Amino acid sequence: MHKEEYDAQPTSHRSHNKDKLDGESLLPAILARNLSFTYSGVDRRSISDVNFSIEKEEFVILTGPSGCGKTTLCRCLNGLIPNFYAGQLNGELRINGVDVKGKSTAELATHIGFVFQNPENQLFSLSVERDVAFGLENLGIPREEAIERIEWAMKVTGITELRNKAPYELSGGQQQRAAIAGVLAMRPEIIILDEPTSFLDPKTAEEILTVISRLNHELGLTTLLVEHRLDTVSAFADRIIVMDKGRIALDGPPDKIYDEPARLIGIGLPKVTTLFHLLRLDGVPVTTNPITVTQASEALRRVFED
Amino acid sequence: MISVENVSFHYPGSSEILHRITLKIGDGEFVAIMGENGAGKTTLVKLFNGLLKPDRGTVSVDNVNNKDRSVAELSKQVGLIFQNPDHQLFAETVAEELRFSLKNFGFQGPVVENRVTAILTSLDIEKYANSSPFMLSGGERKRVALASILVWDPKHVIMDEPTIGQDYLQKDRLRNFIVQLVSQNKTVVIVTHDVEFVAECKPRVVLMSKGKIIADGPAESILTDEAAVEEASLVLPQMSQLVESVRTFRAPHNIIDVYSARKFIGDALKERTRRTE
Numbered sequence: 367m368h369k370e371e372y373d374a375q376p377t378s379h380r381s382h383n384k385d386k387l388d389g390e391s392l393l394p395a396i397l398a399r400n401l402s403f404t405y406s407g408v409d410r411r412s413i414s415d416v417n418f419s420i421e422k423e424e425f426v427i428l429t430g431p432s433g434c435g436k437t438t439l440c441r442c443l444n445g446l447i448p449n450f451y452a453g454q455l456n457g458e459l460r461i462n463g464v465d466v467k468g469k470s471t472a473e474l475a476t477h478i479g480f481v482f483q484n485p486e487n488q489l490f491s492l493s494v495e496r497d498v499a500f501g502l503e504n505l506g507i508p509r510e511e512a513i514e515r516i517e518w519a520m521k522v523t524g525i526t527e528l529r530n531k532a533p534y535e536l537s538g539g540q541q542q543r544a545a546i547a548g549v550l551a552m553r554p555e556i557i558i559l560d561e562p563t564s565f566l567d568p569k570t571a572e573e574i575l576t577v578i579s580r581l582n583h584e585l586g587l588t589t590l591l592v593e594h595r596l597d598t599v600s601a602f603a604d605r606i607i608v609m610d611k612g613r614i615a616l617d618g619p620p621d622k623i624y625d626e627p628a629r630l631i632g633i634g635l636p637k638v639t640t641l642f643h644l645l646r647l648d649g650v651p652v653t654t655n656p657i658t659v660t661q662a663s664e665a666l667r668r669v670f671e672d
Numbered sequence: 673m674i675s676v677e678n679v680s681f682h683y684p685g686s687s688e689i690l691h692r693i694t695l696k697i698g699d700g701e702f703v704a705i706m707g708e709n710g711a712g713k714t715t716l717v718k719l720f721n722g723l724l725k726p727d728r729g730t731v732s733v734d735n736v737n738n739k740d741r742s743v744a745e746l747s748k749q750v751g752l753i754f755q756n757p758d759h760q761l762f763a764e765t766v767a768e769e770l771r772f773s774l775k776n777f778g779f780q781g782p783v784v785e786n787r788v789t790a791i792l793t794s795l796d797i798e799k800y801a802n803s804s805p806f807m808l809s810g811g812e813r814k815r816v817a818l819a820s821i822l823v824w825d826p827k828h829v830i831m832d833e834p835t836i837g838q839d840y841l842q843k844d845r846l847r848n849f850i851v852q853l854v855s856q857n858k859t860v861v862i863v864t865h866d867v868e869f870v871a872e873c874k875p876r877v878v879l880m881s882k883g884k885i886i887a888d889g890p891a892e893s894i895l896t897d898e899a900a901v902e903e904a905s906l907v908l909p910q911m912s913q914l915v916e917s918v919r920t921f922r923a924p925h926n927i928i929d930v931y932s933a934r935k936f937i938g939d940a941l942k943e944r945t946r947r948t949e
Contacts, residue, residue, distance in 0.1 A: 405807065407807075408807065430839075431839040431840075431841060431842075432809055432810075432811030432812060432837065432838060432839045432842055433808075433809040433811065433812055437809060437810070483810070483836075483837070484756070537709050537710055538709035538710070539709065561836075561837065564836045564837065565709075565755075565833070565836065565865075566709060566865065567707070567708045567709050567865045567904075567905040567906065568865060568867055568905065568906050568907040569708070569905040569906065569907065570708070570709060570905060571865075572907070594837070594838065594839050594840070595866075595868075597868055597910060632839060632840050632841040633839065633840055634839065634840030634843070635840075636910065637868060637909070637910040637911055637929075637930050638910055638914060640930050641911065641914070641930050641933055641934060641937075644930065644934045645934060645937060645938070648934065648938050650937060650938065650941050659910050659913045659914050659917070662914050663913075663914055663917040663918060666914070666917075666918050666937070667917075667918055667919075669941070670918055670920050670921065670940065670941075670944065671918065671919065671920050
């Protein structure tokens, strides 16, 4: 699947649908300024003065200790806050340059797709095809176009063969692909995935991450991946945003971020990064900060195989 | 002791999911059951506390056949913490959730409050005692579900995917907590996909694939068995991948965690320096 093919897909509805939110193409995909939120009945802010931007086509990992505000931030991005969760929302949030204030969750869903941790929470129809179609039907997309989009979404996620299966007949990885297809059919420019592989075995998790990475590279889909397990995902990301106590604590490329401050916040750095940190303390002459086994292996071979 | 002998099981209307499984887990053992999605791991542990009954074969806990005991009786011995905490939590506050568990098992008086406080503190959720479980983050809710089982002090503790949604520090805390349980001669069984967590804890690993046990032994030998790991849809631990990738290392095949890798590489460097001098 190439970008051209993606562009060749029907766009009439897309442009019609996006009129209200269309901004300059150079504007960031997501821009948050001093964003804060306090849930009703809770006396402290769940997120506090959050500032960040994500450029179009970027692949960003959002991480941080349990309870740091990641989920709350995601709920702001897809409109569940303030539409479904009551509380005090302050600051500014722009998607493609347009303020999301007053936008419905349904409207936002055509710009930002959301994939949950457990695909079982997202799938409920009697067949994969019906599930992929569900969101489109809710948006009232004309039948012809809906069919084209469904075919396309199943194709890019590799589940066309499974169209007539019931979700409960699928493996965990196939279910997660179906959930991603349902989101892609809405043709969002941005996709947010909340620990999409945590229920999957490691092989299947790798396969799903590869699908996500391919969608990012080939379709230019802006990707925000919420993850704790940095061992498996770091290689895919352009940037890591670390939250701590409701604020953005660190923001930058993985090899720069995976250092002492991140260790102190208590995020689980990749094992190879931790190993190299310890090796340096022991006086082993390794100077790089690897984030993958391949990088670590190259560095060690330079020391031991020359 | 949990003993599974020649057990087969199928859910109504579907094909057999466990095929003639035999497994013995002794008191004070720490076991990780691993394997691909759909391998039958969760089904197997649901047999331990009698939630499911085998089609064939026997499951017994402390030498009593499970078919001679009710799930309520068994639950007191075998605490099962579900994968999804929301299948387990319902009370209005975290403390109430735990009190409910205790009262259900006939605990009364000051012992109830003492136990609630002790377990909340040890899992770092005491500050949420009076909050609704549903206002907590996913990782925190998971710890409340764990607390609501541990509070009645079952002898055998089964945790289905306990590390999902837990950050690094919480995993570390969980690991210490498991060590503590095991030192009290409790059986701890975890069902998990988290290879790196298992590589750090080094429990006995039971590897399942397609309803069968395909390997059983110490983490160091099972997680480095490439064929078995491949069959069970796992990946080798990062440290094992790394030391295997450097040819001159001739590394022993049992390095799976950061600390043994650090020691091995440090020693290799000393050896190399000694030789070049």
